[in-house]
Amino acid sequence: MRTIKSINSLKRELKIIKSKNQTIGFVPTMGAFHKGHLSLMRNARRDNDIVIVSIFVNPTQFGPKEDFEKYPRQIKIDELFAKKEKVDIIFYPSAKEIYKDCHLTYVNVTNISKVLCGRSRPNHFEGVTTIVSKLINITEPDVMYLGQKDAQQAVIIKTMVKDLNFNVAIKICPIVREKDGLAMSSRNSYLSQKHRQEAPCLYKSLKEAKKMILAGNTNSKSILSWVASNIKNNSSGIIDYTECINADTLMPISRIKGRAMIALAVKFRKTRLIDNILFHLK
Amino acid sequence: MRTIKSINSLKRELKIIKSKNQTIGFVPTMGAFHKGHLSLMRNARRDNDIVIVSIFVNPTQFGPKEDFEKYPRQIKIDELFAKKEKVDIIFYPSAKEIYKDCHLTYVNVTNISKVLCGRSRPNHFEGVTTIVSKLINITEPDVMYLGQKDAQQAVIIKTMVKDLNFNVAIKICPIVREKDGLAMSSRNSYLSQKHRQEAPCLYKSLKEAKKMILAGNTNSKSILSWVASNIKNNSSGIIDYTECINADTLMPISRIKGRAMIALAVKFRKTRLIDNILFHLK
Numbered sequence: 196m197r198t199i200k201s202i203n204s205l206k207r208e209l210k211i212i213k214s215k216n217q218t219i220g221f222v223p224t225m226g227a228f229h230k231g232h233l234s235l236m237r238n239a240r241r242d243n244d245i246v247i248v249s250i251f252v253n254p255t256q257f258g259p260k261e262d263f264e265k266y267p268r269q270i271k272i273d274e275l276f277a278k279k280e281k282v283d284i285i286f287y288p289s290a291k292e293i294y295k296d297c298h299l300t301y302v303n304v305t306n307i308s309k310v311l312c313g314r315s316r317p318n319h320f321e322g323v324t325t326i327v328s329k330l331i332n333i334t335e336p337d338v339m340y341l342g343q344k345d346a347q348q349a350v351i352i353k354t355m356v357k358d359l360n361f362n363v364a365i366k367i368c369p370i371v372r373e374k375d376g377l378a379m380s381s382r383n384s385y386l387s388q389k390h391r392q393e394a395p396c397l398y399k400s401l402k403e404a405k406k407m408i409l410a411g412n413t414n415s416k417s418i419l420s421w422v423a424s425n426i427k428n429n430s431s432g433i434i435d436y437t438e439c440i441n442a443d444t445l446m447p448i449s450r451i452k453g454r455a456m457i458a459l460a461v462k463f464r465k466t467r468l469i470d471n472i473l474f475h476l477k
Numbered sequence: 478m479r480t481i482k483s484i485n486s487l488k489r490e491l492k493i494i495k496s497k498n499q500t501i502g503f504v505p506t507m508g509a510f511h512k513g514h515l516s517l518m519r520n521a522r523r524d525n526d527i528v529i530v531s532i533f534v535n536p537t538q539f540g541p542k543e544d545f546e547k548y549p550r551q552i553k554i555d556e557l558f559a560k561k562e563k564v565d566i567i568f569y570p571s572a573k574e575i576y577k578d579c580h581l582t583y584v585n586v587t588n589i590s591k592v593l594c595g596r597s598r599p600n601h602f603e604g605v606t607t608i609v610s611k612l613i614n615i616t617e618p619d620v621m622y623l624g625q626k627d628a629q630q631a632v633i634i635k636t637m638v639k640d641l642n643f644n645v646a647i648k649i650c651p652i653v654r655e656k657d658g659l660a661m662s663s664r665n666s667y668l669s670q671k672h673r674q675e676a677p678c679l680y681k682s683l684k685e686a687k688k689m690i691l692a693g694n695t696n697s698k699s700i701l702s703w704v705a706s707n708i709k710n711n712s713s714g715i716i717d718y719t720e721c722i723n724a725d726t727l728m729p730i731s732r733i734k735g736r737a738m739i740a741l742a743v744k745f746r747k748t749r750l751i752d753n754i755l756f757h758l759k
Binding site (some may be wrong): 202295298299300301302303304305306307324325328329332333335354355357358359360361362 | 484577580581582583584585586587588589606607610611614615617636637639640641642643644
């Protein structure tokens with residue numbers, strides 16, 4: 196495994212890889228690997244000749260009051276993890292390498308970047324779609340692997356790839372959870388012991404809601420109000436949103452049907468956790 | 478030469494081309510070919526194994542009161558021209574093929590899309606950068622050829638390609654002019670006989686201004702005021718802008734030095750003509 200910091204060096208490697216007609220699986224990350232990241236790498240490893248993982252804590256997707264500075268950085272540990280997953284290349288650029296002196300270009304996916312997490316994080320997805328556009332062009336992958344935990348991000352990136360005709364397939368991999376159900380996230384490390392104990396109630400509420408839906412209650416309002424009160428009753432988390440949405444368009448639905456999703460964001464002090472559950476009602 | 482209308486068919490051709498390691502030169506156009514377009518094709522032909530020309534009158538780069546409907550369309554004539562220039566593939570998609578049912582993603586180059594032509598055409602360059610991003614991903618060229626006549630467009634696209642790390646080189650080809658100096662443009666056909674006779678005064682003014690600059694007058698204000706009054710005195714055109722700008726950043730300069738440009742836009746009734754002249758002052 197090699198860690199490459201410059202775009203030019205990576206391009207030299209890519210030239211060799213492409214000349215051998217090897218397929219590239221790409222996992223874009225901000226590092227601080229947990230089992231969710233490792234499952235993306237494992238999927239990429241299974242499907243492709245070459246696996247590239249990028250580690251870049253992208254400043255433009257953090258709001259001014261968000262956790263860019265304190266976001267966990269642990270390149271040495273991440274390298275060990277990635278090596279164990281038989282990753283071929285870690286692309287680990289500096290912010291200067293990525294944005295140069297003067298960066299003027301932004302990619303925007305309208306509408307669906309403004310709902311759900313976009314309401315409390317107004318420029319977040321613009322930052323995400325811009326860096327992912329860059330990383331696709333830099334790493335030239337055949338397949339890009341994204342996690343279902345960031346459900347909105349996955350839909351937005353799929354939309355961008357389709358709309359701008361990027362030559363990359365996208366695979367969304369299932370959420371990996373702690374034993375108690377909490378969705379793996381680099382931000383879980385911010386939680387106090389008390390909040391860490393409360394946090395699994397997000398997934399418990401989603402699971403219960405799915406049961407209620409599959410049992411016949413397809414009224415979003417009633418389901419969401421149950422989810423919200425269950426979280427309030429079992430934790431000190433402050434709900435940012437709970438929504439029933441179409442899983443492909445992210446648009447809210449009042450009657451649950453088709454490929455749908457309940458998505459939520461809950462704040463435990465400054466730590467904002469997201470989670471979601473998918474289901475398909477015929 | 479083949480005319481291909483669907484992205485999938487083009488992708489099948491590209492697979493064969495790429496497997497032979499052939500280089501691709503790409504000329505994006507809106508059709509209605511004149512000698513400016515043909516010179517781009519000739520440059521692409523000289524440098525590459527395969528030449529692809531796209532013809533697509535892109536609706537999203539026209540304003541609501543602009544000339545989208547009446548923009549000249551002449552695919553049969555264009556095919557004859559392109560064949561003569563030994564173009565290999567004309568990519569001629571429908572608007573539906575390009576934008577599908579639901580298009581949400583836009584590429585924006587901030588700042589430099591809002592100056593010069595961007596002031597009177599507020600969403601024009603967003604339309605341009607979005608379609609060009611798509612066309613780069615669709616045609617996967619090694620080199621893209623653009624005309625210096627659309628100087629601002631060329632700088633914006635170069636900036637976008639650099640900022641988003643698109644894997645394509647850009648060549649800007651010189652302006653091709655009518656015998657009387659008028660810059661070739663598909664929109665020249667809109668001009669009345671009277672306006673067509675007046676229009677060469679744009680280039681005459683630019684040429685005179687360049688002479689004055691090279692003779693030592695490097696004060697932008699004085700140069701621009703001479704250009705404006707010369708156009709007013711010799712035509713019925715209404716000046717949209719005349720500016721002295723840095724040729725790479727498009728930012729206005731008060732003292733002319735380095736790689737600089739005078740750019741202008743002048744309206745003859747509804748027909749808006751643009752032109753520019755480059756110079757390099759040590």
